Amino acid sequence: MKIYIERSKEHKEFEFKGTVQDLLNNLKIISETVLVVRQGTILTEDEQLTNEDTLKILSVVSGG
Amino acid sequence: MKCTRCEGKAIISNPSLCANHFEEYILEKVKKTITDFGLFSKKDRVCVAVSGGKDSLALIDILTRLGYSVEGLFIDEGIANYREFSSLDLHTFMDKHNLPLRTVSFKEISGHTLDEAMNTGKFHACTVCGTIRRYLLNKYSKEYDVIATGHNLDDESQTVLINLARGNTDLLLRQGPKSTTSKYFTQKVKPLIFVTEKQLLTYAILRGIKTGFEECPYANTSYRAHLRDLLNEEESKHPGTKLNIINTYLELKQGLSKEDSDEKQIGICELCGEASQEHICKACKLVSEVKQLLD
Numbered sequence: 001m002k003i004y005i006e007r008s009k010e011h012k013e014f015e016f017k018g019t020v021q022d023l024l025n026n027l028k029i030i031s032e033t034v035l036v037v038r039q040g041t042i043l044t045e046d047e048q049l050t051n052e053d054t055l056k057i058l059s060v061v062s063g064g
Numbered sequence: 065m066k067c068t069r070c071e072g073k074a075i076i077s078n079p080s081l082c083a084n085h086f087e088e089y090i091l092e093k094v095k096k097t098i099t100d101f102g103l104f105s106k107k108d109r110v111c112v113a114v115s116g117g118k119d120s121l122a123l124i125d126i127l128t129r130l131g132y133s134v135e136g137l138f139i140d141e142g143i144a145n146y147r148e149f150s151s152l153d154l155h156t157f158m159d160k161h162n163l164p165l166r167t168v169s170f171k172e173i174s175g176h177t178l179d180e181a182m183n184t185g186k187f188h189a190c191t192v193c194g195t196i197r198r199y200l201l202n203k204y205s206k207e208y209d210v211i212a213t214g215h216n217l218d219d220e221s222q223t224v225l226i227n228l229a230r231g232n233t234d235l236l237l238r239q240g241p242k243s244t245t246s247k248y249f250t251q252k253v254k255p256l257i258f259v260t261e262k263q264l265l266t267y268a269i270l271r272g273i274k275t276g277f278e279e280c281p282y283a284n285t286s287y288r289a290h291l292r293d294l295l296n297e298e299e300s301k302h303p304g305t306k307l308n309i310i311n312t313y314l315e316l317k318q319g320l321s322k323e324d325s326d327e328k329q330i331g332i333c334e335l336c337g338e339a340s341q342e343h344i345c346k347a348c349k350l351v352s353e354v355k356q357l358l359d
Contacts, residue, residue: 007279032296035265042075042083042266044065058269060262061279061292 001051005029007059021045023055033060076266078303083270090267094126094255101241103253108209110134111250113201114158114165116150117278118268119214121157123256125271127212128161134212139200140169141193142177149278157273168200174351176358182282184357189282192350199347203338205250210242215254218261221306222291224313229287240314248330248339260299260306 001016005027016023020036020043036043037056049055065074067082074080081089097103104110110127114120114136127134136158140147158165171177173196181187205211220239227236238244243252256264267273283289298305332338333345340346 030293030296030300032260032262032300035262035269037269042269044074044077044080046065046077058265059279060265 001049002054003057004055005057007034007057007061015051016049017051018049019045020047020049023049027057029057034058035060075270076263086263086266087270090259090263091126091129093258095130097241097258098130098255101253103242103255104132104210104212106131106133108133109207111137111205111208111211113211113213114138114154115214116147116152116154116157117214118273119216119256119261119264121154121273122264122268122271123212123214124157124161124163125273126267127255128163134163135208136163136165137201137204137211138165138167139197140167140171141197142170142179143281144177144179146278146281153274166204168204170196170200173200173347174354176354180358181354184354186353186357187350190286190288192354193282195346195350199338199345201252202249208250210251210253212253212255214256214264216256216259216261216264217306217310218292218295220254220257221295221309222288224309225291225295226287237317237320240317246330246339248332257310258307 002011002013003023004011016026018026021031023036024031024034024045031045035058036047037058038047038049038053043055065077065080066072067074067085068080069085069088070082072082072085075083076086079089110132112120112124112127112134114124116138120136124134124136136154138151138154140151155165169177174181178189178193178196181192182189201211223239224236226232227239241254241257243249245251259267295306330339330341331343333340333348334343335348336345338345338347
């Protein structure tokens with residue numbers, strides 16, 4: 001799986017299978033602070049992910 | 065997860081909605097806030113305080129879709145590697161929708177940017193920014209019926225907690241969807257007060273509103289940033305926490321007498337002629353301090 005974390009501007013690649021919520025738990029990211037996007041589609045926390053997925057993790061927080 | 069309105073694939077939870085029904089839900093929610101709290105009508109000229117971030121651009125988009133007449137007022141604090149990006153997004157958005165936009169800057173009134181003031185090491189960024197921003201918003205919005213800001217449920221629930229924790233009774237009592245009316249101030253309204261920050265980013269993406277991720281470089285120094293993280297953690301574990309804070313606050317406020325929630329006696333600043341609780345307003349005092357240090 002390939003992911004890009006917007007807030008820290010990090011690219012990561014690793015083996016993963018599970019839901020969006022599982023992924024966020026692994027990355028220690030609070031779900032309320034991000035949107036997870038796959039090929040332009042916003043995903044809910046229960047969405048199943050596969051190793052072939054490329055995801056963007058967008059930060060909800062902005063401004064001051 | 066399925067959409068609770070059509071059984072289609074949901075893109076967001078709490079409530080679970082598909083893209084089309086989510087947009088519909090947001091429009092309904094904002095319309096209800098405007099109507100329930102009497103924020104403004106379709107006859108009113110609405111000045112939207114815009115930063116170019118997702119909240120203020122989504123606000124303009126929503127109000128325009130609901131048929132309100134809006135114009136933008138942009139305040140440039142002078143924060144390098146931050147404000148110029150959102151300014152670009154803002155100008156592109158306003159040009160595309162053919163909406164009027166006025167820009168005013170900190171530099172215009174003090175001769176210096178916020179960055180320059182901060183380089184002296186004598187100021188707290190959020191205090192300077194908040195004071196000068198409120199001053200400029202009021203000064204340049206007199207021809208309008210209301211100023212609408214993009215404050216969302218996250219902002220408001222954080223502010224309730226900040227004011228409670230710091231014992232800021234006066235400020236706490238002034239919170240809510242609309243400010244009290246006064247001949248010295250244009251009334252401020254918050255149509256997005258019941259929409260979370262996460263919902264606003266979702267809306268912005270669905271509407272193709274381009275906003276990059278830019279966090280104010282001074283934000284992490286604030287108590288607000290700490291409370292923001294704390295509240296987001298609670299909201300993830302206990303959905304509805306932020307809404308409960310605001311609803312409880314509004315219920316308590318309703319029970320207070322008018323005198324309790326009225327603003328203090330307002331007069332006129334001897335230097336600039338704008339509204340002030342003292343002989344010299346806070347903005348003029350700050351500008352004078354900045355000039356003394358930098359000129």
